[in-house]
Amino acid sequence: MSDSTSDCTKPYTAVTEAEVEALVRGICFKTGPPRRLGVEVEWIVQELRAPRLPVTTRRLEAAYAALRAVPLRSALTIEPGGQLELSSPPAASLMECIGTVSADLDAVRAVLARDDLGLVGVGQDPWHPPRRFLREPRYDAMETCLDRTGPAGRAMMCTSASVQVCLDAGHEEPGPLGLGRRWWLAHQLGPVLVAAFANSPLAAAEPTGWLSTRQLLWMEIGPDRAGAPPLDMDPRTAWAGHVLDAPVMCVRQDSGPWDVPEQLTFREWTRSRTPRPPTREDLDYHVTTLFPPVRPRGHLELRMIDAQPGDDGWIVPLAVTAALFDDPEAAETAYRIVKPLAERGLSGPAPHNPLWLDAARQGLGDPELHETAVACFATALDALPRLGATTEVTDAVRGYRDRYVVPGRCPADDLLDHLRATDGRAHGKDSRT
Numbered sequence: 001m002s003d004s005t006s007d008c009t010k011p012y013t014a015v016t017e018a019e020v021e022a023l024v025r026g027i028c029f030k031t032g033p034p035r036r037l038g039v040e041v042e043w044i045v046q047e048l049r050a051p052r053l054p055v056t057t058r059r060l061e062a063a064y065a066a067l068r069a070v071p072l073r074s075a076l077t078i079e080p081g082g083q084l085e086l087s088s089p090p091a092a093s094l095m096e097c098i099g100t101v102s103a104d105l106d107a108v109r110a111v112l113a114r115d116d117l118g119l120v121g122v123g124q125d126p127w128h129p130p131r132r133f134l135r136e137p138r139y140d141a142m143e144t145c146l147d148r149t150g151p152a153g154r155a156m157m158c159t160s161a162s163v164q165v166c167l168d169a170g171h172e173e174p175g176p177l178g179l180g181r182r183w184w185l186a187h188q189l190g191p192v193l194v195a196a197f198a199n200s201p202l203a204a205a206e207p208t209g210w211l212s213t214r215q216l217l218w219m220e221i222g223p224d225r226a227g228a229p230p231l232d233m234d235p236r237t238a239w240a241g242h243v244l245d246a247p248v249m250c251v252r253q254d255s256g257p258w259d260v261p262e263q264l265t266f267r268e269w270t271r272s273r274t275p276r277p278p279t280r281e282d283l284d285y286h287v288t289t290l291f292p293p294v295r296p297r298g299h300l301e302l303r304m305i306d307a308q309p310g311d312d313g314w315i316v317p318l319a320v321t322a323a324l325f326d327d328p329e330a331a332e333t334a335y336r337i338v339k340p341l342a343e344r345g346l347s348g349p350a351p352h353n354p355l356w357l358d359a360a361r362q363g364l365g366d367p368e369l370h371e372t373a374v375a376c377f378a379t380a381l382d383a384l385p386r387l388g389a390t391t392e393v394t395d396a397v398r399g400y401r402d403r404y405v406v407p408g409r410c411p412a413d414d415l416l417d418h419l420r421a422t423d424g425r426a427h428g429k430d431s432r433t
Contacts, residue, residue: 194351195369
C-alpha cells in the first residue's frame with residue numbers, strides 16, 4: 001500500500017483502451033534471465049515494555065522523523081496504520097539481499113529502541129483494532145472504497161504485515177525459468193507458502209479460526225481488488241484484461257478529496273473519459289491499487305507470506321522462495337511437487353478458491369499441503385548452496401523445517417499455544433476445525 005507511482009510511464013497523457021493494454025503488456029512483465037532478487041518486509045511497531053498498549057500517534061511521528069535521518073540502502077515507507085516497511089534495492093544474489101536488509105534493520109531497530117519501541121513480525125496485529133496513522137487523500141479514498149465491501153479493508157490497511165518476495169519475471173522462452181512457468185508456479189506454490197508461514201491467528205486478542213487471518217482479509221476484500229486473473233491463458237493477456245476490468249479505486253485530484261467512483265472499471269473510464277480522461281499516470285497508479293497474491297510490476301511480487309517472528313525470521317521465506325524459483329533444478333522439482341495441488345483450486349483464481357482457503361484456515365494441518373511443504377523445503381535446502389547461501393542461512397531454513405514444517409506446524413500455532421497458556425483462551429476456535 002505504500003507503493004509510489006513508477007517513473008516508467010509519462011504523466012498527463014490521455015490513454016485509450018488499446019494503449020492501456022499495450023502498456024500493461026509491455027511494462028508489467030520484463031523478461032530475461034533471473035538475475036535480481038528483492039524483499040519487502042513489513043513490521044508492526046510496538047512498545048517494548050508493554051506490547052499490548054497502542055503506540056501513540058505522537059510517538060510514532062517522532063520515531064519516523066528520527067528514522068528519516070538514518071542513511072539506509074532500502075526504501076523506508078510507512079503504511080496507513082503506522083506499520084513500517086523496508087523495501088530492498090534489487091540484489092544480484094540472495095546473500096546480497098539478506099546483507100542489505102539485515103544492516104538496515106539493525107539501524108532501524110537501534111533508533112526505535114532509543115524511544116523504547118520495537119518491531120514485531122506478525123501477519124496481523126493481534127491486540128489492536130484498525131487505526132489510521134496516515135491522513136492523506138490516497139488513504140482516505142482507499143478507506144472509502146474498501147469500506148464498501150466490509151471491515152476487511154481497514155484491517156488490511158492498518159493492522160497487517162507481510163514478507164513480500166520479488167523475483168525476476170523470467171525468460172521469454174519456455175522452461176523451468178520461463179515466464180509462463182514462473183507465473184504458474186507462483187500461484188500454485190502460493191498456498192504452500194501461506195500454510196508454511198501462517199502467522200496471524202488472532203484479532204483483538206481472540207482466535208479467529210484461521211491460521212492466516214491476514215490471508216482471510218485479502219479474500220474478503222474480493223476478487224476484483226485482491227484476486228488473480230485466470231491461469232489458463234498467456235500471463236500478459238490475462239493481466240492486461242484484469243487491469244482493464246478491475247474497478248477504479250479513485251480518481252485523483254490536484255486539490256481536495258479524491259473522487260471514489262462506484263463500479264467504474266478502467267476499461268469503462270477509457271471509453272467514457274469522465275470525470276476526466278485517464279492518463280498514463282492514472283494507469284500506473286491504478287495498478288498499485290490492485291492486490292493479487294502475485295502482482296507483476298516488471299518483476300513478480302509474491303504477496304502471500306505473513307510477517308515472521310524474530311529479528312531474522314523473514315530470511316527463511318525469502319531463502320526458500322528464491323531457491324525454488326531461481327535454481328533451475330529446484331524450479332523443475334517444485335513444479336512437479338505442486339502440480340497435483342492444481343486440481344484442488346477447481347480452476348478458480350487465487351486466492352478465492354478451495355486450495356487457498358484451506359491453506360489460510362488449516363495451514364500445514366492439511367495433509368496434502370503438509371506433504372508438499374516437506375518436499376519443497378527439502379528441495380530448497382538442496383538448492384541453497386548452489387545459490388551461494390551461507391551455512392547460517394541454510395541452517396535457519398533447516399531449523400524452521402524441523403521446528404514447524406515436519407511436525408505440521410507454523411508460527412501461528414505458537415501464538416495460539418501462548419494464548420492458551422497465559423489467558424486460558426483459544427478454546428472452541430481451533431483453526432483446524
